[in-house]
Amino acid sequence: MPPVAFGEALRLRRIRANLSLSELAGRVHYSSSQLSRVENGRREPSPDLARLCDAALNAGGELSVLVPAPAAAAGPSRSAPSREADQELRAAADDGVGAPPSALCPAVLPEEDEAEGFRSVTHFAVHLDELRRLAQRMSPAPVLGQVSSAVDVLTMLARAAQTPAVRRQYLELLAFYCEFAGWMAQESGKRQEAERWIGRTEAVAREAQAFDLADHTFIRRAGLALYQGDARRVTEYAAEAGRRGAGKPRILALAALREAQGLALEGNGDRCTAALNRAGELLEAATASGAGEGRGAEAAQSPDARLRPSALVVGSQCTPSLGGLVGGWCLYDLGRPDEAAAMIEAGLKQLPVRATRLRALFTARLALGHAASGQLTAVVPVMDGLLKDAQGLCSHAVRSQLQLLARALRRRQARPGMRELHARVAAASRCAGCTATG
CATH class of the missing domain: 1.25.40 (Serine Threonine Protein Phosphatase 5, Tetratricopeptide repeat)
Incomplete structure (x- = not known):
């Protein structure tokens, strides 16, 4: 689906909601100029932006379906x-x-x-x-x-x-x-x-x-x-x-x-x-x-x-603790990052100490939720804890979340302290929890 189709749909939804570009930008924590380029078809929308706009405009997923999913890694094709x-x-x-x-x-x-x-x-x-x-x-x-x-x-x-x-x-x-x-x-x-x-x-x-x-x-x-x-x-x-x-x-x-x-x-x-x-x-x-x-x-x-x-044990040994964590994960994908961060933060408190990999994964998701909701100062202590907890894990799942976080922080580098934070996250996303040479 060409980006212009998404842009037209976004503009129509925004006008129906009686919102200006700057008002919508404040809700999704993107700049007005970025949203303008998306609406005019000069910039491709990301799945994250689509989900945030869906939630902000009560579009019920209609905007997200206009953005194709990221291409899967090369491999044998699958059917049912x-x-x-x-x-x-x-x-x-x-x-x-x-x-x-x-x-x-x-x-x-x-x-x-x-x-x-x-x-x-x-x-x-x-x-x-x-x-x-x-x-x-x-x-x-x-x-x-x-x-x-x-x-x-x-x-x-x-x-x-x-x-x-x-x-x-x-x-x-x-x-x-x-x-x-x-x-x-x-x-x-x-x-x-x-x-x-x-x-x-x-x-x-x-x-x-x-x-x-x-x-x-x-x-x-x-x-x-x-x-x-x-x-x-x-x-x-x-x-x-x-x-x-x-x-x-x-x-x-x-x-x-x-x-x-x-x-x-x-x-x-x-x-x-x-x-x-x-x-x-x-x-x-x-x-x-x-x-x-x-x-x-x-x-x-x-x-x-x-x-x-x-x-x-069949499945995760921490299954009883997963409900709130997965619920928070879902809220982020539904374009509600502030609620997602609150739910994940509460769920992390229920995890046993031994669940290091699971904690690292959802802590990375928590940082992503804070960044998407504009709570950038909250990302710093979360990242400090994550890099300490995930030392040496080299988790591909955690890296996938940190790569999303790095992209979210890239457009906010003008904010105080964000350039250094982006550099830390980008380094961690190459091998989450490993040393700088890892």
Whole structure:
């Protein structure tokens, strides 16, 4: 859609609202000259500006749809979720449990009974929990290397298991390792590698009958689409997760939260609010059924629930704290940055200390909300805290938010102290939390 179409629509909406250029500029925190160039088609509007104008003029998303989403990174084209899942399942069958084990593994494993299998599973479950803790303090790249090595060993153990019960335990644990590897690949900015890990997670989880984890892979796919700015794919994947996760409150809650983010991205405020309300009810149901910080409710009802170590959690370990944070995230995309900042700030207080990556991501979003609402002095202490908390994380998700913040600050460099702040944010956006040489 050419920029002139947006400009004409913006001018018409502004005139109907009986607002001057300067009055609208004050509401969206852009200069009158910038808005004039947009209205006259001499400057392309950004998605952020479109959302702010939508909110300021009560346009209900009509302006946002005139601005195309940022082009997604190059990669294989995708169609409907079910078709993509079929393709990834076939690929996972080629490189899944039957993949060549590490050369460090012995060609022949000693005979093992169920007691030995249980000890091995316990060992690897504790190891995964430790890797998750490590990932909260350092770059994802070396952690991903450790996870990949464990995947090789577990693949070998699953293949050599002598009883179906032991094999299923190994496969379930292997699926959780693959899911964690997908997250670390995403945090490293390796989208295609993350997609491969997600596909392998679903294949192994279904073989292990860990259906809650298999359903959750569609929420992970929706997360990848979110950071590509693809609202349609976010909502499609979230809806597919909801369909597959029927009867599983935790999966349904996480799917509703992701769906709300996709709906906010496309400017659909009413449906976004409905999805957030639904997610809140589901989170309460999941917590009441014992699924809040641990296994899904359906796993607790399984005859083999005792075989899943408590360290294996489907989705974020901080799920009960996500409602307000995601709500604030959505308000920003709906062009209401001041409300977004207030909600995120309140939500951050509910996060446990250990959730360093999640805190860094939403702290970056908080800074973005302050900048978009014109509260520039509030950005400085937020950035000070963010750079301290995110030291060494090198998070691709955090970088994506800081890149948006850098663009927002670039047009405000004439304000006192903003030139230095922009330089700090721009440096951090190249490798969030790393040293200046990172």
